[in-house]
Amino acid sequence: MLAYIIGVVLFALGICISVALHEAGHMVTAKAFGMKVRRYFVGFGPTVFSWRRGETEYGLKWIPLGGFCDIAGMTALDEVTPEEAPRAMWRFKTWKRTIVMCAGSVTHFILGFVVLYLMAITIGLPNINPSTEPVLAATSCARPATTSQQLQDETCPAGAPTPAQTAGIRAGDKIVSVSGQETPTWQDVLRIVQGTSGPTPISVLRGNRTLNFTVDIPRVQRLTTDGQVHEVGMMGASTAIPPQYLHYNGLQGVPATFSFTGTMFAETAQRLVQFPERVPAVVSAIFGGERDPNTPVSVVGASRIGGEAVQQGLWVVFFFLLASLNFFIGVFNLLPLLPLDGGHIAVAWYERVRDWLRGLRGKPAGGPVDYTKLSAVTMVLVVIGGGVTLLTVTADIVNPIRLQ
Incomplete structure (x- = not known):
């Protein structure tokens, strides 16, 4: 039981670190381009402690679930002081804003790659093509x-x-x-x-x-x-029985990890496409149906699986799941839907293309998009996302996916 609890805590900690580094990716790139970063906090809720260094306040919140990076003027509707106005994010070139918004997902991709590389040179990567020559x-x-x-x-x-x-x-x-x-x-x-x-x-x-x-x-x-x-x-x-895991030295591990990462990206994209059709199975599991291991899981469910992996000594499963979750979060966050980063990127490039077309017709730039007109769509997506999260958390509590 102690090993299970340690596994759950370690996996939850890994997720928290991943999300905190996601926000750090936004902060570092924003600062590099000269944008005003007001705050960078790990966690949510009441503040445990904070300190100020330069123009940015850093701190820790009581609820260690994620974090946030407050960049002045992410949209034209955000209130900024006269001092902040020249450095408001929405005033910067589209490519710079795109890099800042992509930095969070790129951080997840880098973390996933690092985890897989360390697996490749230590405990090995899962053999996803176990076919063997007929010798x-x-x-x-x-x-x-x-x-x-x-x-x-x-x-x-x-x-x-x-x-x-x-x-x-x-x-x-x-x-x-x-x-x-x-x-x-x-x-x-x-x-x-x-x-x-x-x-x-x-x-x-x-x-x-x-x-x-x-x-x-x-x-x-x-x-x-x-x-x-x-x-x-x-x-x-x-x-000969094909090996379950493939081991590499430090040099061989790099191309092997790139290849394995590409396979995981393809699987992640496939899971995202299949995500809506698997939600009904989650509802069925809540009301006593057999839980399909391919149904979506929440952070709670992933942490429970991580705990079971540690309890059974399956560290390969633990780290593989952690890498998979990082890739999934990274790809999901780039979907062109508000309030995800991908939604902000889509709006920025819409403005860029619109102004280019207006320029061809001799018209001035149209100015920033009015986010209030998108608030209804955003709210619908937030409600849907919240509902799916509630369903998966409930299923992971009453009928969780378990390792065999």
Whole structure:
């Protein structure tokens, strides 16, 4: 139980640090361009302590959930003093405002990359492409196995057929085709062999020579990956089990992490597209339905999973989840919706394109967008976001996703 609590606290702390650094990204870039940063605080609620350095007040709030960076004049509607007016954010060039607004998400991306890189050179990255070359590690027998225990027992019973070995196939041979179908991976070999029976032509690469054999494949009762017992073809051969995690040295870890990060970005985008259709499953889970592990989780749910990962010693899951959450927050925050940073970026570029088109027609710039006209849309999105947050938090309390 203590390990679980420590895991929850550590994961929650990791999220808080991530969000605090998100706001720090806004602050650092805003200051670099000369914008006036009034305050930078970690947390919300009453102030625990604060101090002033230069023109910016720094501090800590009692509720350690996020933070904020107060930049003078983020929009033209924000009140600024005469002293602040020349340095109001909305007065700066569009590209500078874009960089400041993107800096928070970029910080999440950097944090996620750093976490994955440290995993790559220490505990390893998950092997997301476990397919292996069909190079045989050993030949054995074709034996029935209808339970998990029997699957793990590799002892060949007396009289069990040895199809591959009898045909002349050896350990070290690379299977290149079965029944005339090419087999680039071991999974291809299994798929074809399990669906056939009787004399079957199999070609292998042994050294530099291609050899052709005819293997008499029997049908046996086997417990398959769907948890059911089926009669399948079996040739009596095995290959090396692909590693669950891939380890790299400091130099190899950089391209490996970039590649893995690209895969995670693609998965994150896919999850965002599927997000609305998974919300009903969250509602069902609240009222007793089985919780789908692919449904959205809140910070509460993610912290609980992080706690379980630590409790079970699954640090790979802990850090992978932390990196995934950073990528998700970073991408989500760039959606062109107010009040997200992506919404402010969209408004800034709308102004830029609008003024460019007005210039082509000989008209003056149109001035800053009136955010009051967007307040109704913003409020609707805030209410929807708040509702989804409430649903996921409730589901994560009454029917949480658990590690198996």
